[in-house]
Amino acid sequence: MGIFSRFTKRDSTHLIQPASFLNPHSTLGELDLYLIAEGRHEQLWKALGAHVRRDDSNELLGTAFSVWAPNAQAVSLIGDHNFWDKNTHHMVRIGSSGIWEIFIPDIGVGTRYKFAICGIDGRWVDHADSMSRATEIPPLTASVVEESTYVWSDSDWITKRTKFESWRSPVSVYEVHLGSWKLGLSYRELAIELVDYVRAQGFTHVEFLPVTEHPYGPSWGYQVTSFFAPTSRFGSPDDFKFLVDALHAAGIGVILDWVPAHFPKDEWALAKFDGTALYEHADPRLGEHPDWGTLIFNFGRNEVRNFLVASALYWLTEYHIDGLRVDAVASMLYLDYSRKEGEWVPNINGGRENLEAVQLLQEATSTAYKTHPGIMMIAEESTAWSGVTRDTSSGGLGFGFKWNMGWMHDVLQYLQHDPIHRVYHHNEVTFSILYAWSENFMLPLSHDEVVHGKGQLVNKFPGDRWQKTATLRALYGFMWAHPGKKLLFMGSEFAQNDEWNESAGLQWYLTEYGEHQGVQKCVAEINALYKKLPSLWEKDTSPEGFTWLVGNDGAANVVAFARWDDQGTPLVAITNFSPMPHENYSLPFPTTGTWTEVLNTDDLAYGGSGITNEPVAVNDGAQLVAQVRIPPLATIWFKRS
The missing domain is CATH 3.20.20.80 (Glycosidases)
Incomplete structure (x- = not known):
């Protein structure tokens, strides 16, 4: 009898059941088996793994377990309930699906378990559930029976999300x-x-x-x-x-x-x-x-x-x-x-x-x-x-x-x-x-x-x-x-000094110091x-949302461009990657009007040198050029007033 020598003859004849056989507590129906075989089961977690079963009055009946292991010679459920003994709870294979299942009465949430799986070579290996929805705290490796009782309160968020157009x-x-x-x-x-x-x-x-x-x-x-x-x-x-x-x-x-x-x-x-x-x-x-x-x-x-x-x-x-x-x-x-x-x-x-x-x-x-x-x-x-x-x-x-x-x-x-x-x-x-x-x-x-x-x-x-x-x-x-x-x-948002280390926390104490603040x-x-500012995102995925203003001033380390929204409203961004300020820099603007700084990363409040601009008037419709101050190592955003 080989691998099944530990079973009685009656036991071994029940190790494989036809696909039509489903115990009353099974999580698997005929449609589940078909979809799994086809690779089309979009809610696989509801069919496989560990599932607590309750009666109509919500009293615990036990837990149903199922696992896909098509080449296994035998599978046993081991865990807290049977002192991790693979000879106690032998799982049943459902037809040719490769799925094994068992129902254990009176066990529920928090039970630790694994599947003892006997391979073709007759070797037994204890595996965590591939579909487990909860686990022991590492380095422990057992799966844990889980049953969610959480009541969500984000229905408004989910409803709003259905209309979310992330690209714009x-x-x-x-x-x-x-x-x-x-x-x-x-x-x-x-x-x-x-x-x-x-x-x-x-x-x-x-x-x-x-x-x-x-x-x-x-x-x-x-x-x-x-x-x-x-x-x-x-x-x-x-x-x-x-x-x-x-x-x-x-x-x-x-x-x-x-x-x-x-x-x-x-x-x-x-x-x-x-x-x-x-x-x-x-x-x-x-x-x-x-x-x-x-x-x-x-x-x-x-x-x-x-x-x-x-x-x-x-x-x-x-x-x-x-x-x-x-x-x-x-x-x-x-x-x-x-x-x-x-x-x-x-x-x-x-x-x-x-x-x-x-x-x-x-x-x-x-x-x-x-x-x-x-x-x-x-x-x-x-x-x-x-x-x-x-x-x-x-x-x-x-x-x-x-x-x-x-x-x-x-x-x-x-x-x-x-x-x-x-x-x-x-x-x-x-x-x-x-x-x-x-x-x-x-x-x-x-x-x-x-x-x-x-x-x-x-x-x-x-x-x-x-x-x-x-x-x-x-x-x-x-x-x-x-x-x-x-x-x-x-950590990058407050200029952490040390390289990130997963075993150490971020250097939050640095935020007590001015430059990090x-x-x-x-x-x-x-x-x-x-x-x-919709100009920065409404046309993110379209070249119509971007215009170069200064793209070739490598000598000054300056780049400038305009961003546009759906209504044709521009925002101008200028960056000086040089440590030298540029006074009276001739900057082309996309339209006439009065342009006001809405961001200047050189602001004193950020630890900068405080070189800023008063509102800039662009009145000449032919040239659309104005003189601006560009601080050292800084980015400025201008918005038309």
Whole structure:
């Protein structure tokens, strides 16, 4: 009898049931089994995993468990209820679906459990539930039975969101690593402190580095083991809902980093889940990531594609998330990504494009937008792949936005040159306009720029301390005026000194000092103005919303341009990346009228030198040129009165 020798003959005949057999407490119907096989089950979390069952009077009956493990010889449920004994509760396989299930009476919320899975080779491995919605606190790895009782209060927000047109709205994102924003805070404590701070700083959205459960803290959440569970480090799933709800109540949207590109090799998690390469490719040329030491999903398998799309929909549905930023898209799109010749397998057409990953991304974006109008799907994609934000019906990937890594790289590289040499690199600060409307872009100054020896933003720039902070303020004024949505990593808004460390909190004590207070106040006021000035966002995705005024004055380190709204109202932005002020600078304006400074990052209130302008009258309709004062290392915005 081989692997089943421990069972009686009667036991073994009941290990497999026809698909039509469903126990009265099963979470699976015939339609569920069909949709799972087809890879089309958009609410997979309601079919698989652990589900508490109650009677009509809400009394606990027990918990139903189900798991997809098609190549397993046997599966047992182990946990607190049976002292982790795999010989106690043998799960039943439903026909040829590859799904195993069991119902355990009288156990419910808080029960810890795993699936003991016997692979083809007869080896038993204890795995966490691939569909678990709650987990133990790492480094413990068991799944936990969860049943939400949270009552949302954001119906007005969700209703309003359905009409949200993100591409022509202000979007200013504060990127946050929950564990190190302030050390030791729970989800519910963050719902007070983080919410108050983000509201005061004027950001429209927060973006959380992955909250999906992960065993290794220094991965920052990017090595995910539970794609349906918020990390238990800061509280329960309902506590995380409380945080999202509080952000919505404050008028702040929530974006999550979502990681479908890869997963870690931990034996207790997804790796060789049923004794075979189930979620990953068996061929290491397709199934292993050489840089990160992780496994790559088999995007071409229906059930795996369904697992990932359902994960995306889960966060949007159950946690009311307003957008997903998809990590490492470039690594998904190219079969030869970070591989040498002979280390990758071409697609069926002989090319390097991962056609199965393209299909997965298209399905994820199109389904997300179809089911949740008004959300944002954002790609972290660092190559020149065409059509990242083009509609899927036109062959695009269907994202709403793409991170503009080229802008980030060029501008930071430009600012790291000594100002006297910037004249030779002027194209680095202007080149982005040549492709600014090839995609819908978001401008990121993210966590990636302040780790791994790169230092903090403020310390990338040459000069003394005043010049460094002045350059940072000038950069923010330039960035918020430049076409594209905005993203800034925590700590950068007050010019943190030390490189970000996930195990240490931000240097909040610095905000007691003038130069840091000045940058912090500058960012808050830039955000406030940004939201009030449609010229900066209504035509973000159209070249009609931008006009160069000064694009070739590299000798003075000056750039100037106009932004336009739907009504033809302009805003003028001038940036001087030189430490020398320019008095009586001849600046072309787009129209006649009286122009007033609405932002000057050299303001004394921000720690600047205080070189400002009185209202500027532009009366000559032929030349439209006026003399202005441009402070050192500063950005000015002019609005027509």
